[in-house]
Amino acid sequence: MNRMAPRKQQEIFDATVRLVAEKGYDGLTVEGVAERSGVNKTTIYRWWPSKAALLGAALVESDVLGFAAPDTGSLRGDLVALVEGVRRLLTQRPAADIAVAALAAAVRHPELDGHRFFADRFAREREIFERAAVRGELKESADPMLIVDLLAGAVWMRAVLRDLDVGDDFATEAVSAVLDGVRTR
Amino acid sequence: MNRMAPRKQQEIFDATVRLVAEKGYDGLTVEGVAERSGVNKTTIYRWWPSKAALLGAALVESDVLGFAAPDTGSLRGDLVALVEGVRRLLTQRPAADIAVAALAAAVRHPELDGHRFFADRFAREREIFERAAVRGELKESADPMLIVDLLAGAVWMRAVLRDLDVGDDFATEAVSAVLDGVRTR
Structure with missing residues (x-):
């Protein structure tokens, strides 16, 4: 063929x-x-x-959902850019309508193999963590997929499931929580 | 009536x-x-x-999706219990089938007012952070809804969108990432 x-x-x-x-x-x-x-x-x-x-x-x-891993020179900058990208994907049209409709469908129709979308993105997101490890920015115990799931999941919760605005500071604050921790020392 | x-x-x-x-x-x-x-x-x-x-x-x-905020005596214990609860909700039947079908429907049908489900839960989750603040466990800058969204969103990403197993260590590791941070100091 x-x-x-x-x-x-x-x-x-x-x-x-x-x-x-x-x-x-x-x-x-x-x-x-x-x-x-x-x-x-x-x-x-x-x-x-x-x-x-x-x-x-x-x-x-599809180009509409296209994704390239950011490379800003720091882990913090890369993760903020990553969260900003997920925020745009889940809040701006037409990408938001597409992402939400397709992912809701993927949840109900396993034959759609929707997790390929996330596996494919994660293969590219890995680079962020490889560079951060080389720069010594990440704890050895840090789990890249967990970090992505915390950050991307938070945008998903806020924008899609809670149906609330995701403010301009959201990316910075979410990344700071995960990088710096929220407990007193 | x-x-x-x-x-x-x-x-x-x-x-x-x-x-x-x-x-x-x-x-x-x-x-x-x-x-x-x-x-x-x-x-x-x-x-x-x-x-x-x-x-x-x-x-x-519905009792099937019932929820009570944990009260273990520490912020870490409460958050691990919270994540375990979300993990059960999204992975064990029948709750998982119900939660996933209903939330997929809520995403596509705004008239369902699905965010009430999350608002109602959050009203109860707040207690966890009020007690933690009294015990001095939380940074002043910490945002309770952000912490819930990071943790619950990560379970949602892993179990529902990625369709991957959520292992027994997931709750402890996710809570440790958010409380302690993942960057080197």
């Missing part, structure tokens, strides 16, 4: 994530994606056998 | 949260709740005008 042109593939992914944002997972259809992207339905099915497979791939590869 | 007997109300809430776990929000109907709880449909509608109102109330008041 020939490769699909990358631009065409992005158009399909873009149509997929936008449709799930507009209509929810139940309203997403391969037919709808075909119509919106101008790609033949059978072509889409040749590459992705189901709408779950298509959305799973789109979550990881 | 007369009050409804508390036991009858719990049966309705219990039927509601179990049905949402089994069938998802789209499959939840007041008719289904009436049938499962043995309460007349018109009686249910008299108290809760829609299935969204019914599920919103059930999330806050």
Whole structure:
């Protein structure tokens, strides 16, 4: 099978994530994606056998949810940038509608393989901690995935589950809590 | 309007949260709740005008998702117990199915008023931080809701979004990261 042109593939992914944002997972259809992207339905099915497979791939590869690990020169700067990125992802349109609709769908539909999205991001986030370890900024006991889950989870709690504003100071304060600790010494 | 007997109300809430776990929000109907709880449909509608109102109330008041703030004598002990509670809620059946289905629905259906669930819990979690402040365990700058969101969000990330095991050491390690900090000094 020939490769699909990358631009065409992005158009399909873009149509997929936008449709799930507009209509929810139940309203997403391969037919709808075909119509919106101008790609033949059978072509889409040749590459992705189901709408779950298509959305799973789109979550990881769509530019709308694109992600590059920050590299500011310090662990604190990198983590603040990371939290800012998650804040934008979960509060700014259209990314927020897409992320929330897709992740809510992933929770209810394991066949969507939604954790690939997080595994793929974490593979890139690791670099932040490798550089911090080289600079001697991290305790040896520190667990990179735990740090990411504390910080990203806090944004998710605040913005999505509590439905509260995530203020401009949120990233700095969350990173300070995790780096410096909140107890008296 | 007369009050409804508390036991009858719990049966309705219990039927509601179990049905949402089994069938998802789209499959939840007041008719289904009436049938499962043995309460007349018109009686249910008299108290809760829609299935969204019914599920919103059930999330806050159902015993299945019940919550009491721990009081172990130390901030560390209380937070470990709190994280253990969230871990059980998000990993043990039937609570996990209910919590995940209901919260996924809350994200997609704002009329469900799902953040009441978190506001109600936080009102009780505050006590942990009030006692810790009296004991002098917390930095003055520490923000209780941020601490809860970091810890509860990490469990949510790990168990629900990443779909990974939350190990027996998770609570201790997450609390240690937030209390003690992860950077070298």
